[in-house]
Amino acid sequence: MSSKQNEQAISPIKGMRDILPEEARLWQMVEASARKIFELYGFRELRAPILEPTELFERGTGASSDIVTKEMYTFTDKGGRSVTLRPEYTPSVVRAIIEHRLDLQPLPLRFYYTGPMFRYDRPQKGRYRQFHQIDVEVFGEQDAAIDAEIIEMAYRFFQEVKVEGVSTLVNSVGCPRCRPAYGQALREAATKASDRLCTDCQRKAEINPLRIFDCKQESCQEAARTFPRITDYLCEECREHFKKFLSYLDLYQLPYRIEPTLVRGLDYYTKTTFELVVENLGAQNAIGGGGRYDNMVKEFGGPDLCGTGLAIGLERLLLVSKLEAPAPDFAYFAYSGEQARQASLLAARYFRTLGIPCIIEFKERSWKAHFSRANKIGATWTVIIGEDELSSGEYQLKDMLESKQYKGTIEQLTQIVIEKEKARQGILGRD
């Protein structure tokens, strides 16, 4: 700590936080699982910048979306350009595809990415201003089977990272051909029922009547039940796509519920939308979500390339994951005197060359204090080097878990560690 003179401690910016080593270990495990599983489905990582031109999101995410109208971290850089910390990932991939003419590669394209996103929201449980997503996108595949496969992949991932009780809400929001008619029908119904709606919903009837569906007022819910459903307004193509999508979910035997009121806050979705929700997460119960966006690439001036994707929120995932990080295995060096210290340093170098993690500390300690320290920091092995060991040339190795002690040359001792670790499936046995 710094001096206590009226200095104010510097805290992180609201909605942002440090991830300390113990928790970071879990993040590493989750990210490693994601990579492993996504690669298993042919996805490849595509890393895009965190900072993008503001216009990318105004056009991609949608100028009327909540994200763009009130949640972006936008500022002017020293060159006078308006830049934005990305609030989501999809527009960046679309930009990269056009930039690098990736559409000329064999289709479909499968990309994944994991990293921080930024939205200027009011923080609450499961919601931060800097949060992290893992994101997958597929381009150039119109078949509804891919929409289902992405969800199947998500379930495999959830299983791998010990997230249980995930259910899927699915819907189709139609396309620019069928959506306008529905929007009009819904607006008319909402206006007609205006006197039965709360003041909040009366306002929604104008702006976004779909939102009336998830109002908690009993009278609004009652009125909403009489409103037309999007699924009754889909055009032939969209209806077919939706039917096929559901049939593949059935094939995988994935649990889902059709939620005709599921609207997502991003403007670009067409046809399939879905949300992965989980219990015990409080109000922000969506652990993942996504859908199809068949027109975004074209609207950016690129080729007519359809897209579909999924984003998973890592903070929320970790809030419900039962994953536990195994304690790290390593050797601690207990020594006495300068000569033994030097012998320890060289021994640790040899250990590390063989892939055995070591921690060596430089505080002079009694033997008892050394062992106490080794125990406290969780060492699995303690290497003992004192006067006796220096003169005999044989060091000692203590197995801290079994309280067994060995004596031998440094080569012999490393062999013991390696064999034992293998048997225990310790760090040397893992991939």
Place this chain on the structure above:
RNA sequence: GUGAGUGUAGCUCAAAGGUUAGAGCACUGGACUGUGGAUCCAGUGGUUGGGGGUUCGAUUCCCCUCACUCACCCCA
């Protein structure tokens, strides 16, 4: 942006207007200078989030402010 709740040691919490703000855990050291976990003892650590007010006296009551939490809106 709106609403509610909470701020006391690193963590979890006491102290209900009255001496020098305490305890457990954690940390450091000792009992114990060639062997850890247990036990016992001691020590470090606080502008009670900050500012103002009421009062002889405020951690306690009032106001402002900041932070955190939860919820609305929306989303991961």
